[in-house]
Amino acid sequence: MTTPVYAIGDIHGQLGMLEDALERIERDGGPDAKIVFLGDLVDRGPDSAGVIDLLQKGVASGRNWTVLRGNHDRMYSYFLEDLPRPDPQILLGYDWFNERIGGKSTLASYGIEIPENARYFQIHPIAQQVIPQAHQDFMANLPAFVQHDDLLFVHAGIRPNVPLDQQSEDDLCWIRHDFLNFSDPHPWLVVHGHTPQESPVHMGNRVNLDSGAGYGRPITAAVFEGRKCWVLEGTERIALLP
Numbered sequence: 131m132t133t134p135v136y137a138i139g140d141i142h143g144q145l146g147m148l149e150d151a152l153e154r155i156e157r158d159g160g161p162d163a164k165i166v167f168l169g170d171l172v173d174r175g176p177d178s179a180g181v182i183d184l185l186q187k188g189v190a191s192g193r194n195w196t197v198l199r200g201n202h203d204r205m206y207s208y209f210l211e212d213l214p215r216p217d218p219q220i221l222l223g224y225d226w227f228n229e230r231i232g233g234k235s236t237l238a239s240y241g242i243e244i245p246e247n248a249r250y251f252q253i254h255p256i257a258q259q260v261i262p263q264a265h266q267d268f269m270a271n272l273p274a275f276v277q278h279d280d281l282l283f284v285h286a287g288i289r290p291n292v293p294l295d296q297q298s299e300d301d302l303c304w305i306r307h308d309f310l311n312f313s314d315p316h317p318w319l320v321v322h323g324h325t326p327q328e329s330p331v332h333m334g335n336r337v338n339l340d341s342g343a344g345y346g347r348p349i350t351a352a353v354f355e356g357r358k359c360w361v362l363e364g365t366e367r368i369a370l371l372p
Contacts, residue, residue: 132355134158135278136165136362139330139339139350140200140323143175143235147343148184151351154362158353162194166276168323169200169285169303171269173232174344178206179239179265186268199272200285200324201303206236207270210261214254219304232344274302280357282318286325287336290316309336319357330361334372 136155141148155163167185172178185197201217205226208215216225226233227244234244237253240260244253258266275284275294282288287309289301294317301309306325316335323340330350331338337359341350351362352370360367 132279133164135281135354136163137283137321137339137352137354138165138167139341139352140168140170140326140343141175141181141349142170142202142232142344143172143178143181143239144343144349145175145177145180145184147349148181151349151362154351154364155353157365158362158367164194164278165196166278166283166321167195167197168283168321168339169198169272170202170323170340170344171197171200172206172236173202173226174235175232176235177239178236179261182265182269183262186264189268190264196276196283197268197272198276198283198285199269199274199299199303202232203269203272204299204303205231205233207266209233209254210258210266210270214250219300274299277318278354280318281321281354282316283321285323287322288316288320290314319354321352321354330370332359332370332372337370 136159138151155165171181189195205217208217209226237257242256242260284302286303287305288297290312320336322336322338325338326340326342327338329341339350339352341347343349353360359370361370
């Protein structure tokens with residue numbers, strides 16, 4: 131019998147939605163369910179700090195959870211380094227604090243308010259001091275992917291036709307068009323987020339579970355048995371078909 135693997139799409143600071151998704155999974159698979167979180171824990175939503183705290187403590191307590199790194203998580207960690215740096219994949223003229231990115235909401239969840247005309251040298255040391263070291267360490271050490279048999283879980287996607295051990299973290303966290311427009315089979319069914327949709331979609335060679343929590347839509351929780359996939363809604367499994 132194939133062991134079910136559960137996956138949760140992009141969270142974006144939506145702690146209440148995350149707790150609801152975890153309840154759905156526990157009803158279906160019990161408290162020891164194997165869960166992969168597809169990254170983008172932070173930004174835009176109201177409680178990124180609470181999301182990180184829940185997941186960090188869950189992993190530390192031995193839950194069967196794997197939390198992956200998304201591009202927003204990488205920006206969070208890059209800002210908290212001793213010398214903050216922008217993510218090289220971000221659009222020119224943007225940074226973590228741009229309204230479209232959502233870093234201000236993440237810092238606000240720790241009680242850090244950013245006054246108008248604030249500068250990096252003023253906010254950075256406050257953030258390093260206020261944000262728990264356990265959160266900083268957890269976020270800085272998230273893996274970019276995890277493989278389970280014929281399933282590959284990753285935040286953004288993969289560079290088609292490139293061996294897994296040669297994939298770059300830039301692509302694993304940020305890729306879009308070259309991955310999304312590729313319709314041939316991959317060596318695995320790729321389960322990803324990063325590119326928000328109105329609802330989860332199965333494209334045959336990949337499954338996108340980013341249903342737009344960063345914009346207030348519900349978080350998707352799904353279960354995989356081999357390559358078969360169902361979305362968890364309430365107490366039901368709804369088949370997600372190509």
